[in-house]
Amino acid sequence: MTVSIDAASRRRRPQRHLPLQILLGFLLVYFLIPFWWVVVNSSKDASGLFGGGSALWFAEDVDFIGNLRELFTYSGGIYTRWLLNSTLYAVVGGVGATALAVLAGYGFAKYRFAGRRFSFAVLLGAVMVPATALVIPTFIMFSRLGLTNTIWAVILPSLLNPFGVYLMHVYVRDAVPDELLDAARVDGAGELRSFLQVALPMMRPAMVTVLLLSIVATWNNYFLPLAMLSDNDLYPVTVGIGQWQGIASANNSGGTSLWSIIIMGSLVSVIPLIIAFLTLQRHWRGGLAIGSLK
């Protein structure tokens, strides 16, 4: 799918519709304005923020470094801790969810077994269950098991990604020919080997997409860790910044110095995923379309 898209856009002659490009320019401004605001304002201190200067332009003293230092030293450097937590949850949860989805998607697409149709129907149904409806019962379950307020409380539920399984299933069904697997079997490869050496390399585009989607979902998750964790040291960045923001808005006068840290914290927290998306572009661009084509 990736290949055909790139080839198709290259084949067509470049077309320039000036009015449409101008319209695009306006859209671009709309989509980028919050980023611009954060970049500009993360350079200001409290007086720059509240001093009545322009909200969309730099104040007199541009002090990114000072705010960065503040951010990483505030409250004993807890922000670093939150970043590491987010990374741990997103990587372990994302890689785990992707591995499970790859195995299950391949199993659904390439094997016939009793109960397959029923299980697949249940899986499709599960795509439609809102994830947040599961948070409260999972919390109660975990608190019985003594698992709340541990890293597992966030990681284990993140392993569930029915949509990922569905995407892998669609992709494997269309992109990995049965003949090839049969040929591998005839050549004496076992089931595991034909999966690992023949099918797996062909599944890479879908795998990268599911991995990115799972990592983003876990990194951006707020409700689950908010419910599960009560220990500051275990918070991911989203919950941590949410908490700072609550403190800063609650005491409007004393909290003003916290705002510049919050703004800088927001900026820093979005950088890893933006870099991931920009560098892995060619992989996800085609992959995101799986399941919506045809």
Add this chain to the structure above:
Amino acid sequence: MTLQITETAPPRTPKTRRKAPKLPLREQLIGWLFIGPFGLVFLAFLVAPLVYALYLSLFRKAMIGGTSFVLLENYTKAFTDPSFLDGAWFVIRFSLVLIPVQMLISLAMALILDMVTSRFARFSRLMIFLPYAIPAVIGALMWGFLYSKNFGPLGDFFGLFGATAPDFLSRDLIFYGLLNIVTWQWAGYYMIILYAALQGIDPTLYEAARIDGASNWQITLRIKIPLITPALLLILVFALIGTLQFFNEPKILRDLAAGAIGPDFTPNMYAYQQAFGLANFNYGSAISFALGAVVFVCVYIFLFATRKRGSFLS
């Protein structure tokens, strides 16, 4: 590619036909081994919580008398509880406005990007998608700043025309404030899905239409849009599931928008408040389960109704 709950004949593999009707035990076993790990996670973190929520929702815990079995009392309470009903009504109204707006914007952007193939268009495509990578918490925070009287540019901007800026954090305008945030966050993602579907259309169709004298508009309306109906349905379902479980954005804006957003603003926020604010886990579970069930049934009916025309899933 319809959502075929009753799947028609397993996807065309001559191999199965040869081996049918009896499936060899070995193949079955290996199939289950591949599904197994996900199956366990599925049972533990989806089936078990749902069953448990249903179970808990049938009880009530009182200060005096302990826990008692009340059957559906929590549900009758929820469906007569103004907090829950107002929240539900809000997310329904919100979806009715949000989803058409969001779909129109993402469709328009996808169509533009499909037509314009300059370097600038490629750059725009990426930038418009970027908000998807931003946590909802941070997105809500960024827009909260932009709306804010203290730090936002709205005051300056409207001041230029001698007008007072609208306060999107006020009780009257919070609806639009939230609408804007969610559109900003998701329109780019939907646009990419639609764009990929558009790119998958065979360009010779356009040439044939042009030879027959079709205008650009006709090509868009008669060829492009009908051919990407499956993708449009897919994003509609995503948007529906996402909006009905609305939580992050209003929760974050609550601190900034004093008075405009109550703790029971959406059903999910209400369930959170009941469970974690008031330790009322039975009632919280009932709300969660009711919300999940309602979303599931709505989406299922919707998919069933559109099954014949468009097609997606499976």
